[in-house]
Amino acid sequence: xxxxxxxxxxxxxxxxxxxxxxxxxxxxxxxxxxxxxxxxxxxxxxxxxxxxxxxxxxxxxxxxxxxxxxxxxxxxxxxxxxxxxxxxxxxxxxxxxxxxxxxxxxxxxxxxxxxxxxxxxxxxxxxxxxxxxxxxxxxxxxxxxxxxxxxxxxxxxxxxxxxxxxxxxxxxxxxxxxxxxxxxxxxxx
Numbered sequence: 001x002x003x004x005x006x007x008x009x010x011x012x013x014x015x016x017x018x019x020x021x022x023x024x025x026x027x028x029x030x031x032x033x034x035x036x037x038x039x040x041x042x043x044x045x046x047x048x049x050x051x052x053x054x055x056x057x058x059x060x061x062x063x064x065x066x067x068x069x070x071x072x073x074x075x076x077x078x079x080x081x082x083x084x085x086x087x088x089x090x091x092x093x094x095x096x097x098x099x100x101x102x103x104x105x106x107x108x109x110x111x112x113x114x115x116x117x118x119x120x121x122x123x124x125x126x127x128x129x130x131x132x133x134x135x136x137x138x139x140x141x142x143x144x145x146x147x148x149x150x151x152x153x154x155x156x157x158x159x160x161x162x163x164x165x166x167x168x169x170x171x172x173x174x175x176x177x178x179x180x181x182x183x184x185x186x187x188x189x
Contacts, residue, residue: 002077003056010051014159018146022052024163027136033100034134037124037182040108041115042143044154046080049106049138052161058105060096060123093126100131109183113149117183124182125175135166135182139189162189 014020028034036057038049046059056079063082066072072082081099083092096105107127109120128135138161145157166185169178 002074003050003079006078007051007056010047014048014051017154018142018157018159020048020051020159020161022161022163025052025054027163027165028054029134032134033102033131034104034136035100035124035127035131036104036106036136036138037109037186038106038138039117039140039186040110040113041140042113042147042149044143044147044159045108045113045140046106048140048143048159048161050078052138052163053104053106055104058096058099058103060092060105060107093123096127097130100127100133109179109186115144117187120179120183122175122179125173125178128169128178129171129175132171135169136163137166137182137186137189138163139186164189 011020036049036053038045046061050057058079058081060083061075061080063084065075065080066082081092081095099105105127107124109124110117111121124135140161142157142159146154146159164185166182169181173181
């Protein structure tokens with residue numbers, strides 16, 4: 001319920017103050033689960049992707065965000081799922097597979113905020129191998145200027161999101177090869 005209430009408010013704020021534009025919303029499967037993979041530049045990215053995506057998302061989020069009980073309560077209400085970045089979290093992966101039977105999930109292959117994809121995790125490849133669901137990629141621009149790493153306040157800037165489909169995956173690809181193809185597609189946007 002909170003997600004449904006906050007989404008139009010976030011969209012309005014993003015449009016009014018940050019010239020928010022989105023391209024590729026028509027590429028999403030209608031009322032079917034999918035895997036959404038995006039670059040990650042800023043702590044603002046989950047909010048931006050949630051506003052840009054036409055469907056209600058579940059988010060895999062670093063477990064450190066859940067240390068503050070009040071914030072943890074809020075982001076859990078907004079469909080965030082704590083994920084360990086230090087080790088493979090099989091419990092969370094099983095939960096993600098269960099959610100993907102009916103709902104879409106957002107994952108940041110970089111695993112942390114970064115301007116490069118020199119290091120990325122293979123989780124998106126694992127989820128694809130297990131489900132065969134479509135993968136939609138997103139590339140976010142501008143959130144690193146609006147809320148840079150370490151900043152406490154928002155700054156002026158424009159925010160853009162571009163979506164595209166990953167169409168050249170092979171069932172015989174390894175999870176690492178799938179993740180690499182997804183990352184290459186994100187980089188190409």
